[in-house]
Amino acid sequence: MRKLKIKTGDSGWQEGMAKSITFIVTKDCQLACKYCYLVGKNEKERMSFDVAKAAIDYILDRENKQNFAFESVVWEFIGGEPFLEIDLIDRICDYIKQELFRRDHHWFNSYRFSFSTNGINYHSDKVQKFIEKNRQHLSIGITIDGTRRKHDLNRIWKGNGPERGSYDDVVRNIPLWLQQFPGAGTKVTISSEDIPYICESVLHLYELGIRQVNINCVFEVVWKEGDDMLFEEQLVQLADIIIDKGYYQDYSCSFFTEHMGKPMDCKYQNQNWCGAGKMLSIDAKGNFYPCTRFAQYSLRDKEAWIIGNINDGIDNNKLRPFLTLDRCTQSSPECIDCEVAEGCAWCQGENFDAAKTHTVYERATAICKMHKARVRANNYYWNKLYRKLELEGKREEYEQNKKQSNDVIC
């Protein structure tokens, strides 16, 4: 008899122990995804090697000092589309490795280079050469949104003329990617228009061989009347298929987790959701941000929250609001008293952008009804799965073997 397995989402590499440092190497991208929160993308702001080098020197000069006392480090490259700047990235990564070695820095044995890419250039010689060179220290996530019709609804090529989806340009690289990174997951974004395609899309990604689907609804104010009901319907359909066909054993979908939908305590469950402030982002001008979402190209209504730069260093006063954030202080009484609060996510950058005042302490709640719909579907999923396991006599085995789940949001 096959041993019972239930796949849960993988935790990030060295989660909680790694400093995340993000280089915004370019604000350009081949695509113009309709749900993209980057409102200020452009072709001009490309990072120079000198800016990257100065940032690396600043960071490595502060080994184990304030803001950098972490066991490990994740050097993240983001855009726009980071692989548009593969030559620069290759040079930056070489410099990082050389400097870590030269300085005998403790991160030399504990670093990762991480990428979130649209996958279009993945097969190119330069990207492949880079992968080959850094294979042991790489995490790469390719974003594919699901079926062709779901993917092409939002993820379209930039430029004038008729809309052109990018599905074919991405899907051709999925086999190579999965061959190189077999456990890799993709990140799927749900906006109002693509709710009807959630179920088919997750199943399609499973068929492509992607075993981990990290999926979330956008945090912005986009949701229409009735979206929550439609969303719930899609998730229930998906739950039925995942359970009936046994996908739960080898595949995960982050919409379904045991750890959500319960009331929360303000004393014992008061942690902030996201890591803004613990991370560090650097842009082409050499400015530092608490997270990429606080750079100007990510903000609709607010001025960028710059916490310093490569010349003057970090102004720790500008980080204090982030490092003292907790769940309840930024939540409305309705959120604090919510009976299904557990698992309800937020993005600190969107909170800031949508806030009435200049603060990171006002939680945006555009996602509220979608979360509640997700909770209902999630309850359905687990009730159905538990019953199935009970009937098969496997429930006890499951309880004994289960791992902690992990929600991947940003």
Add this chain to the structure above:
Amino acid sequence: MKPYLQYLVILLDDTSVAYCHANNPLTEPKLIPLDTLRKAILFGMKQNLMIQFVYPNYELPVEYHKVIESIDHIKIGREVLVYDSVPQMAYTNNLVLRLTINEFITKQNDIASLLQQAKRINICLTDTENFQEEQMEEYKNALATLNAVLLNLYKQVKSPQLNILTDRMQLTEMHNCGAGISNITIAPNGKFYLCPAFYYDEQMGISNRMNHKTKDASRSVGDLDNGIDIPNKQLLQLDHAPLCRICDAYHCKRCIWLNQKMTWDNNTPSRQQCVLAHLERNAARDLQLALKEVGYLIKNEIKEITYLDPFDIKEEY
């Protein structure tokens, strides 16, 4: 009891004296229109607020006196004298000294002399944002000097108050500036502001980090016609300030304007504000212990602590 609005600060002129951390950069006199003044007083009466008029350095037209005297009030810049230096003599019992940190340190002996004459001195540091940790020892020493003077006076059964040392000894809970919570300011333009500093910033066109949805520099939180409307008012309250609610530097001004200027969030103090307040708190503890030794009955003993910034111990909460 939950804090509530108790005080209405009325700036009689654009050049009304600065009496707190922020300097008044406005140099052109602009008197509050008499009609606006009447409306402001009426607002205060109806809301049951104690009115504090802030005077300019010139004599007001005679018709203003009658209106001002129509209500119980305090005169800042007249009864409460405000100095931007240390005067030789205390001409009133109650005075405010607005000093830079360096001035406070170098003029500690002059302040000590004033303590022998005044009943209460409020020290207001005007450059908290520039405080360097290298200045800590000097600041501590200046506080120790003033502690010694206060101790001597207490021994003589005199009990002058020096806000940064004696207030903490009396307090059992946070007693901060209360801008937007226990007090609100009306400017000569008839609009409400959290405190005068926000009005100064608006008038100087300093980038707005308060009502961020508007692209202009507006900092007002309502007007006399439509009432007070403070967006995210909860963030001015102690229970929405993660660092301050765990802190026992109860006398700290917890200046919202400085918070916004230094950390960009109303509810988060800068390291400078915290460290200065804790140096004062610890000095107040020393004074309390010294008073205990000479026989004073101490009710609320200030505990010994090992940090100067609650940020450093936030993980424990």
